[in-house]
Amino acid sequence: MMSLSGHSVYPHDVLTVLFCLLTLSQAYVNVALNKLAYRSSSYSTTDTSGTGNALRMSGGDVLNGGQCAVSESGETAYWRVNLITIHSIHHITIHFRADNVTWGPSNNVTGLFLGFSVYISNTTDRLQGTLCYKDDNFTIDTIPAVFTTTCPVHGQYVIYYNERLPGVSYPGGYSVYVTNVLCEVEVYGCTATGYFGSNCSVPCSDVNCQYCHIETGTCQGCKTGYKGHRCEMACEGGTYGAGCKETCGHCRDVNQCSINNGICLTGCNAGFKGDLCKTVCDRGSYGYDCNEICGHCRDVNQCSIITGTCFTGCDTGYQGDLCKESCDSGSYGYDCNETCGQCRDVNKCSIINGTCLTGCDADYQGNLCKTLCPSETKKE
Template sequence: MYAVFVCVGVFAFANGYVNIALYKQAYQHNSEAGDTFNASNAVDGRKSNLSVDGGQCAVSYWGKKTATWWVNLYSIHSIHHIAIYFMTNNQPLGPSNLLTKYILGFSVYVSNTTDRLQGTLCYKDDNFTLFTMPAVFTTTCPVHGQYVIYYNERRQGVTNPDDYSKYVFTGLCEVEVYGCPATGYFGSNCSVPCPDVNCQYCHIETGTCQGCKPGYQGHRCELGKAAYVQL
């Protein structure tokens, strides 16, 4: 089960984490032409105008069966939570907002490549409806990765709920990825070194090692490769 938090204005998380997606390279499949709809709009820090023509949202072509957007964090980072500001045309989401049905069913992944299937599924929407879909969605995902990927689909032959649209597009006005700017640290302020000296990536909340430095293996990265083979 995934922890999901719907937030308006204030996050229920410690504020020591940094938005490591800000101004990073972004991409979207089937991108609309022109800077008005560019993928980078979703990581430029602007979220005051959530309309399709406001120039602050990443928008892909309409009439497609899949929608993919990702941000490249440039290196593997320890992530705590991800916040998404959806395009709403500056109106509340709900049954009267035609954009709502295009968001339903979305997924969020963290991966070390641009292939979402090689990464970790942080969240898959199978609960929201036209009445409950939030304009700002936040989910915890305490994993490590270089790419945060947004994905949605309407596959032929798959029966979706009646609330869902026939097609999908991105419509992302801001994607914020909060975590530690440097590897090897954890804690709410990213100031505590990983307890195991040879650990390269540790759980951002508990410090439990999740990945060893090159040349080391074992539960606490206490074994060099040669020693590991001899056991």
């Protein structure tokens, strides 16, 4: 452990603890090494983002020549390391900062650590994870400078947390506020999932188990697509993913939904698209995988994504449920409900507005050829 000045401050009893920890850790790998970490606030930093500098587990932030992470004092202190992927973890070791003073009750920083908690979680929310350790026994006389707790679970984030909440009474020796003054956090476990044992070399006992207890091999989490106490059952009934907790989309055949990632292997049912078939068709399309184009609906937003039916009728010049058929000879307008006038050639009547494109038949006039000529004109 390093002080802010960079000098070692390990007393004899701490070195003894470190020797024991070294023996304990030889079989496991420090999976936190060189991983980025985050703390709730930062002391003496130029970072203005409000998140503080991310420290690396190989040594931590360099502050005044030291190797320890320091944050501002407050009601809560939060620090986490992201292991990038989920790991099977055995134990966690925390090196508290001694401030270059002999560790013990005469060291005025020990009260900052009392009451701390350690969590392992698959998300950045500690409350969604497993509480590995909650200090409710240590005093300024008994808290060690180097602390280790065994926590044989799996997770992606290791979180250190402490608090001094208003209105809460705390035991004697506890500081008024808390802060992150950590010099090293080591997370020992297996680098790959699916294994356990002192050398992380024994495959999990159950073939479809992805996360098993690092000491006993008891399954703690199934591979995606499987469930059951021993991960012996494949997902069924349109489910997939971790623990079969995800629901398949609108697959053309729900039995062809991948139990691993939910991809619809034979395509989507009518009205849906995408690999998971959970996205409705875009405006103007419908059918299987949304491969069909809506007809000439009066309102394209009222085209059924399933069948293509135009719910509010057809635009001018078209007819039928799908509005893909042109008006029959002699008709025009919305849904072809209008009848053409006395066109010289009825096949030349516009299906849109009824205009006679080649003129009117005898005795009729106007664009629609629906108006009789005046009688005087007839006599001439």
